[in-house]
Amino acid sequence: MAMLWLAVLLTCGAPAALLPTSGVGCPSRCDPASCAPAPTNCPAGETALRCGCCPVCAAAEWERCGEGPEDPLCASGLRCVKNGGVARCQCPSNLPVCGSDGKTYPSLCRLQAESKAAQGKGSAAIIPIQRGDCQQGQRDPDSPRYKYNFIADVVEKIAPAVVHIELFRMLPFFKREVPAASGSGFIVSEDGLILTNAHVVTNKHRLKVERSDGSTYDAQIIDVDEKADIALIKIKAKGKLPVLLLGRSEDLRPGEFVVAIGSPFSLQNTVTTGIVSTAQRGGKELGLRNSDMDYIQTDAIINYGNSGGPLVNLDGEVIGINTLKVTAGISFAIPSDKIRKFLAESHNRQSTGQGTKKKKYLGIRMMSLSQGSVQQCQQLSMMWSIPPTPESIWPGKWQSGGVSSCLSYSLLSIRRLHMETHWKLKELKEQVKDFPENTSGAYIVEVIPDTPAEEAGLKEGDIIISIGGKSVTSSSDVSDAIKKEGTTLHLVIRRGNEDIPISVTPKEIEF
Known part of the structure; x- marks a missing residue:
């Protein structure tokens, strides 16, 4: 027992400074008085000599370390490694x-x-x-x-040729321009020709094009095919512009990767990806009764503002123009073979001086009245790639009916129709006390100031029931008459309980 207490005393009772230090050649006791003054600036930090007594600056990477009693230890994280007879501090990892x-x-x-x-x-x-x-x-x-990352390679290749299109219209009363909507497009010639959707650019007072580098230009409409929904505009830029080449949409196979790029909600150069769901989806399947277009169906997300942007394959070739969507995961693009045909026909028109077109307009916003509208509107779920905006009531744009002949605004392009813009007839009558009981005709929702309609005395709430002695059953009858009839239209409108004859002369605008 006495021996055990002695061992405890020898182990625990000795002062720390007097403890023997380990290592060959180290003194048996540490004498702090013999140490040099403590270092004040050590790049690698402080440590102790190998014998563990006096503080010194630690050896940095590749400096000599702990061979003799007076050699410092390596800085934290370093190991003292002997190589070729010399010990130096090395890092366990020598990667940059x-x-x-x-x-x-x-x-x-x-x-x-x-x-x-x-x-x-x-x-x-x-x-x-x-x-x-x-x-x-x-x-x-x-x-x-x-x-x-092949998608990033495609985007890097095509992005410089994709443009954001901002659209302005003039407010007649205030005599100033206001932003109306936005869309997308892509450059197809080095001198500034740009392809987009017709519904993006028609009936706008001014178009502004912005490239990916931030440069902006005013654009001029060169040609429009409203039925195909393709438009050609042009900007004047210094130097040659980057262009996108057209691929062959007839070669598309279901399952191919595609990339859509555009400016949804004015968020420029937004990229979405997907596959070709169907290479040919007939327009009549989408409710477009007069369409002969076979659209490319894709699950790449296309949102408001993507209209007019390119749909490209992995070679960076344009195989379609993004134009509309039904719902998330079901979107459609105009095939590039149709675009190629449009460009050829446009070139011929420009060469023969037939590029400028004229259109007649009245300046009213209409909706069709029909007995079956309520049931059909309840089933409507078609959403298109640009939402209704104030510019869509600007004169010059007529569209006969909507999807499934639902209540539609005749001045709205079909690609602007949105489910929320269609009112059920029953709800409409509940909201508008003086709404007529007619079940056919063209109901005037709005009369645009300073237009032939206002000058002739047409008013909001009037119902056009006949033109030139022929009954009007829908807004499409009005738009057809404007296109086909002579210089003056002889209308009969129902205002309250009274039928009033009104004559109006449409005006022509160039686009």
Whole structure:
């Protein structure tokens, strides 16, 4: 028992400074008085001599370490490795690392040493951001990110030729322009020809085109095919512009990857991807009764403002113009073979001086009245790629009926129809006390100021029941008459309980 207490005393009772230090050649006791003054500035931090007595500056990476009693230990994180007869401090990892200061360090240990030195000077700590060179993450051809990211390659190739189109209209009363809507397009010639949807650009007072580099231009409408919903506009730019080439939509196969790019909700250069769901979807299947178009169906998301933007294949070739969607995951594009035909016909028209077109207008906004509208409207779920906006009531645009002959505004392009813009007849009558009991005709929703309709005395709430002695059953009858009849239209309108004859002469506008 006495021996045990002696052992405890010898182990625990001795002062710390008198404890023997380990290591060959080390003194049996540490004498702090024999130590040099403590260092004030150590780039790699402080440590002790190998014998563990006197404080010294730690050895930095690749400096000599702990061979003799007077050699310092390696800084934190480093190992003393003997190689070729000389021991030096080495980092366990010799891979370069990028620091938060934007500099590349040969190893994590070097970064940590520099961070400690920076903090000693009152600067912010340096933390590792990524492995490897600071520039390596941007362009590393061997990285899987660059090897297999083929979508990014396509976008990088096509984005400079995709444009954002902002549309303005003039408010007659205030005599000033206001933004009306926006869409997308893409450049097809180095001198500034741009393809987009017809419903994006027609009946606008001014078009402004913005490229991906931020440069803006006023655009001029060159040609429009409303039935195909394709338009050609032009900007004047200095120098040659990047262009997109047309691919062959007839070669498309269901399941092919496609990329859609445009400006949904005015968010420029928004990219979505998907596959070709169906290479040929007939327009009549979509409720477009007079359409002979076979659309490309895709699950790439197309939203409001994507209209007119390109749908491209993985070669960066345009295989369609994004034009409409039914719901999320079901969108449609005009095939490039149809675009190619339009461009050829447009070139012929321009060559023969037939490029400028004229259209007649009255300046009213209408909706069709029919007995079956209530049931049909309840089933309507078609949503198109640009929402209704004030500019859509600007004179010059007529559309006969809507999807499933629902209550429709005749001045709205069919691609602007949205489910919320269609009122059920019953609800409409509940909201408008003086709404007529007619079950046919064209109900005037609005009369545009300073137009032939206002000058002739047409008013909101009037119902056009006949033109030239022929009964009017829907707004399409009115738009057909405007196109086909002579210079003056002889209308009979129902206002309250009275039938009133009114004559109105449509005006022509160029587009």
